[in-house]
Amino acid sequence: MATALSRQRVVERSGARTSYRFGSPLRKSQRVAGYLFVLPTFALFLAFVLWPILYTAYLSLTSWGGFGSPRFVHFDNYSRMLHDPIARRALIVTLVLTGVTTAILTFLGLVTAVLVNVVWSKVGVVVRTILFIPGIVSFVVSAVLWKLIYDPNIGTLNRLLGAIGLDSLQHPWLADHKTVLPAIVVVTVWGGLGFNMLIYFAGLQSIDPNLYEAAAMDGANTVQQFRHITVPSLRIVTGLIVSLGLLNGFKAFDIIFVMTGGGPNHASEVLGTYLYSLAFGSTSGSIPQLGYASAFSVVTMVLCTLAVIAQLWLTRRADR
Amino acid sequence: MRSKWLGKSFATFVLLPFCLLMAFPFVWMLLTSLREQNTIFNGPIIPRKFTGVAYKDAWTSIDFPLHFWNSVWITSVTVIGVLIFATLSGYAFAKLDFPFRNTLFVLLLTTLMMPSTALIIPLYLELKSLGLLDSQAGLLVLYISGSAPFAMFLMRAFFQTLPDELIEAARVDGGSELTIFRRVILPLTRPGIATVVIFQFLSTWNEFLIANTVLRNTDALPLQPVLFTLMGQYSTNWPALTAGLTLSVVPVVIVYVRMQRQFVAGMMLGAVKN
Numbered sequence: 001m002a003t004a005l006s007r008q009r010v011v012e013r014s015g016a017r018t019s020y021r022f023g024s025p026l027r028k029s030q031r032v033a034g035y036l037f038v039l040p041t042f043a044l045f046l047a048f049v050l051w052p053i054l055y056t057a058y059l060s061l062t063s064w065g066g067f068g069s070p071r072f073v074h075f076d077n078y079s080r081m082l083h084d085p086i087a088r089r090a091l092i093v094t095l096v097l098t099g100v101t102t103a104i105l106t107f108l109g110l111v112t113a114v115l116v117n118v119v120w121s122k123v124g125v126v127v128r129t130i131l132f133i134p135g136i137v138s139f140v141v142s143a144v145l146w147k148l149i150y151d152p153n154i155g156t157l158n159r160l161l162g163a164i165g166l167d168s169l170q171h172p173w174l175a176d177h178k179t180v181l182p183a184i185v186v187v188t189v190w191g192g193l194g195f196n197m198l199i200y201f202a203g204l205q206s207i208d209p210n211l212y213e214a215a216a217m218d219g220a221n222t223v224q225q226f227r228h229i230t231v232p233s234l235r236i237v238t239g240l241i242v243s244l245g246l247l248n249g250f251k252a253f254d255i256i257f258v259m260t261g262g263g264p265n266h267a268s269e270v271l272g273t274y275l276y277s278l279a280f281g282s283t284s285g286s287i288p289q290l291g292y293a294s295a296f297s298v299v300t301m302v303l304c305t306l307a308v309i310a311q312l313w314l315t316r317r318a319d320r
Numbered sequence: 321m322r323s324k325w326l327g328k329s330f331a332t333f334v335l336l337p338f339c340l341l342m343a344f345p346f347v348w349m350l351l352t353s354l355r356e357q358n359t360i361f362n363g364p365i366i367p368r369k370f371t372g373v374a375y376k377d378a379w380t381s382i383d384f385p386l387h388f389w390n391s392v393w394i395t396s397v398t399v400i401g402v403l404i405f406a407t408l409s410g411y412a413f414a415k416l417d418f419p420f421r422n423t424l425f426v427l428l429l430t431t432l433m434m435p436s437t438a439l440i441i442p443l444y445l446e447l448k449s450l451g452l453l454d455s456q457a458g459l460l461v462l463y464i465s466g467s468a469p470f471a472m473f474l475m476r477a478f479f480q481t482l483p484d485e486l487i488e489a490a491r492v493d494g495g496s497e498l499t500i501f502r503r504v505i506l507p508l509t510r511p512g513i514a515t516v517v518i519f520q521f522l523s524t525w526n527e528f529l530i531a532n533t534v535l536r537n538t539d540a541l542p543l544q545p546v547l548f549t550l551m552g553q554y555s556t557n558w559p560a561l562t563a564g565l566t567l568s569v570v571p572v573v574i575v576y577v578r579m580q581r582q583f584v585a586g587m588m589l590g591a592v593k594n
Binding site: 034059115116130134136141148156190293305307 | 345352409469472547
């Protein structure tokens with residue numbers, strides 16, 4: 001969250017820094033200290049972030065079951081991906097879920113933040129707390145909880161529908177390929193809304209109230225004020241929220257893994273769950289397909305990088 | 321004035337039902353955990369009789385204390401480890417001048433958003449070849465290395481707000497860089513440290529994918545993977561299952577409520593610095 005914004009500032013400023021000057025003893029002690037202070041983090045980063053990234057890229061070009069040594073197969077894994085119906089489905093579901101949840105979360109986050117900003121501050125505090133709590137429990141807890149709520153036989157959702165006489169709407173929510181994705185969207189939105197609302201709320205608080213007064217003087221009504229002051233002022237926040245939404249969507253795993261395991265019949269399979277089952281095959285006890293699974297890791301990494309670039313681009317344009 | 325009051329009332333009128341909807345799963349979780357096992361199939365939605373028996377079930381049958389302390393231990397070590405790495409490097413990137421500083425920084429930056437979903441295969445293989453698979457030590461290494469760059473980033477933003485003159489003055493007084501860092505700088509960045517602690521606590525306590533993958537030894541497991549297996553074992557004993565969920569959520573809610581102000585302030589500082 002914080003990073004995306006400061007990242008952009010760094011990118012803008014990195015060229016403007018005065019270049020390093022060799023010289024005085026003071027500087028020398030700084031130089032030594034600088035390296036010593038950075039070294040531990042950097043060593044960890046090289047060993048457990050950078051190396052894994054490169055290693056995954058290499059593995060994705062091989063065929064490997066985990067024993068012996070990987071066999072180099074060029075881009076076979078990637079062409080296999082194109083012909084694998086489950087892979088295609090997983091990619092589409094990932095993109096669709098990401099797009100839909102990001103859109104809903106951005107919109108609802110803004111709407112709730114605006115409302116919280118309007119109400120009496122005591123009410124606002126209560127509302128903010130209630131909306132935020134779903135976001136601080138783990139995805140595992142959310143997923144288990146909602147799995148029970150969606151349960152076809154004794155799930156609360158169906159029982160409530162029955163209680164108000166809407167028996168016809170009762171449904172095996174997670175077992176039907178038509179309703180499983182909306183069900184997942186609901187859980188994701190439920191968990192992510194508080195965070196977005198809070199960031200938007202902070203953004204609203206930082207808008208200069210004089211702007212609204214000036215606009216009101218010029219005869220702008222509430223809707224116009226919202227369109228021409230609130231929305232443009234929040235562009236950076238929106239860029240941040242959209243890109244974080246994309247990132248979270250592309251790396252989705254926990255909720256789906258726990259709630260549906262990618263089922264029914266791969267209907268809710270996403271990149272993360274599919275690569276996991278290929279590599280750590282919980283299902284068939286088959287040989288792990290580490291090479292093929294790594295190709296999905298690479299696709300995930302590319303998507304996440306695109307999300308970061310999108311964020312830089314969105315906020316870049318906002319500066320103009 | 322009157323229109324203002326109308327607006328406030330309208331917003332409240334919209335928000336309150338929405339909040340009830342959002343809070344419903346937790347309310348339901350608590351109610352379910354307090355009811356008797358035999359009433360979940362046909363009893364009323366709001367039970368007539370409350371009992372704590374499910375908590376006893378969850379507590380003993382999954383050895384809750386063991387996994388709870390695993391979680392506490394793993395989270396504490398991770399938070400402290402991340403803090404040490406992140407404050408040192410964050411300070412260096414913010415205030416110390418050394419060759420290739422920006423190059424190193426940009427390198428750290430580019431991979432900041434790489435999710436564990438994408439890296440789980442090489443990380444697993446790496447732990448395997450280091451002989452750290454199935455040990456909490458291996459998990460800690462992955463947690464700390466995975467989070468340190470991001471925390472470094474946050475800390476750097478905090479350190480940048482400190483005036484250079486302060487550090488220069490301390491240098492003139494002849495403190496070594498480490499002394500300056502410890503005695504002068506760290507005490508001034510309590511808010512930043514608090515922010516990192518809260519974020520790190522939440523993300524480590526709630527982490528599931530890596531813990532579930534690299535730990536097979538059940539005694540070493542933290543809470544999240546245990547809750548997942550509990551779901552399989554207790555698929556029909558909902559009171560015990562929801563009791564387990566509730567117990568795992570309690571520390572998170574306590575920490576959040578106690579540090580809420582700090583948390584929100586940290587988010588604001590991070591998100592809306594401009």
